[in-house]
Amino acid sequence: MPTNRLLVLSNGHGEDLIARRILEPLQRLEPSLAIAVLPLVGQGSSYRELDGISAIGPRLTLPSGGFSNQSAGGLAQDLKAGLLGNTWKQWQSLQQWSHQGGRILAVGDLLPLAMAWASGVPYGFIGTPKSDYTWCSGPGSAWPADAYHRCKASEWDPWEWALMQGSHCRLVICRDRLTARGLRRHGVRALAPGNPMMDGFLPSSIPASLTGLRRLLLLPGSRAPEARRNLRRLLKALPPSSEHVLLLACGQQPDDASLRALMEPLGYQTTEVPTGSDADAAWRGPGGLLLLGRGRFETWAPWAELGLACAGTATEQLVGLGCPALSLPGQGPQFKRGFAERQSRLLGGAVRVCQSPDALATGMQLLLNEPQLREELGRIGRRRMGPAGGSLASAQAIQRHLLP
Template sequence: MPSRLLVLSNGHGEDLIALKVIEALQQRHPGLNVCVLPLVGEGQCFAAAEAAGALQRIGPRQRLPSGGFSNQSFSGLVQDLAAGLPQLSWGHLRTVRRWGRTHQPLLAVGDLLPLALAWSSGAPFAFIGTPKSDYTWRSGPGHNGLADGYHRCKGSEWDPWEWALMGSRRCRLVAVRDGLTARGLRRHGVPALAPGNPMMDGLETAALPAALASSRRLVLLCGSRLPEALRNFERLLSALQGLAPERDTLVLCPIGATPAPEQLSPLLRARGFLPVAVPGGSGADQAWRRGAMVLLLGRGCFPRWSGWGEIGLATAGTATEQLVGRGVPALSLPGPGPQFTLAFARRQSRLLGGAVQVCASPGEMSRRLRELLQDPATLGQLSRIGRRRMGSPGGSERLAALLERQLIAGGPG
């Protein structure tokens, strides 16, 4: 049985999914030596696990100007090329090929890039396809005639060259995010499975503190990539300014390593918010008030706060999907990017069946927010759609069991 596993992941959301699967796999195989090669950014998601000795990051790492979204912007691609993308990619390929000579298995998490790298190793591998879903062209609001027609002709959002890589005799497992997408791949001879979505694992079900129960509760997600997150935070504050609530309204703003509260404080002061005492039981780092509205900032609070919201205001990727999966519908506000562009927001809305509604401006977001706060029937309907599209928790454990049986116990091949 192999004693080592290399995990490739290409993005922040993919890193989170990879980490959850690694944790579940190591519960089953405590002696498994896991190495991680983050293909986008520095893989900070893995830092705590690495410090605890659970895994090791290997290979070259570099933060690029586009934040990993050069495929959505020509200017982002040019900036990444100038910053050293070719050398970084060559380093990734060399790392994977060296690993392949040991004949130890690999796990690719993401889309074509990690899939192709895993295949190029010459070793056995498994693939968790995270970003693509046939829901984005089969249903949901909006319509993209050319792209939808292309996917309809194929019968899958995945492309023929991706089917070929997934169909390799060395590919021991293909797992995708939902049954609809798995059925589309099986029609092309790829034995894809949909064991569940690890993104819904590890989220807390903490009870709402009694002191907060009487307030309307919004969850504000500005994203984590700088400087985009700061620009998006300002635009979301503009939408809140148009709300003018008559009753107490709590805005929960969970943040990660970035942006820091110190970076957000000047933006809050500029919008008329003043610092106040943190409510008991909230777990917040800072509290700010403007009229009947209290905004809380809290590092690492998303697992708890995401279950307390009624509506989300979002310019984020993975966190928005997790929020909607917990039954909290959201309004999104696309900007200049590089990540949260109009195309990204529309695709996310279709993926989630309209449980995220795209707004063209802060003013439109304010108007839709007022309407939804007064329409519990629509909120309930969107909540059910979001839960159904994201699926129930437990995907990490089911994936770990499949990997144990089909990749780890299978040994080199």
């Protein structure tokens, strides 16, 4: 059966992004490899930036954004939207692809791992969401989850170890060395070649038009309508200031119509785009100068002094660049209090959870006025996320262990 075929399974926006980062160098290393993708959650828009990649299976945007495991209500909404039928069709697409031979790369957590195992073909796994940092170090504690993970000395569960030890599993990659070491204690040959999330950033000089302003990166998330709600809450929490530039680096959500409907009631009016900012649009309002940049995250993140966040992967990337963040949990379905606190522990407190808009405003003033504290939190974030270069190293590991 042919082996020069690779199918990538991923289950979320962040997982799609990580997979895309790895596929870019893998295509250069293996130009004859036929790559297909099957996004299990959402539309898989991150893959559209890659040439020579085919897509299989159906697409379904879930009301929970793929976070139905966080609440019974989210699961009920997803089931009503057709979750079971869509998953069955995706399984059929996977089976049809597998009958022709090849390799599978699962990116995410239990769902893609289990599907890869059940396919019957050799597979590799990149475990993106779980890290032993979330239970072995602070801030705070999460009883009884911490005790449970400490008893088994791993964030991953026994049934997941079993799938990673499967006879067809050729490769397991973790996000950090601490987590890989924990898995190796349970007989999983886990590697930690580096974190692909820290690749792709574009170092550039801050334009002169912004150098006199305090630069805040707004991260409302990537899923509508949650992203719109998060952005409104962040903007309403900002203290009045003319010295702030608010860098809203986002994707297609919130869309232009939603932004106009959101900004005007909050007192923001369109204004001229500052020279050199590469912004798509600009508003001026109570919180300062707000710039919209679709697809500008990789360029704008290195400019920021502080992040104001209601996002998952983007927050981790920003903190990994050495920029601390303040998070403001909302009603979800993704960015709720439990998610935010787990993220803070993962990042060693480099992102601080604010329990109210007033707490966010207070924390913002503190961090902007304390450069030494920002630098210390930045050092923690860089250590937790690791250096750039993980995409190429992961692609080389796939080439060595999965493709032969």
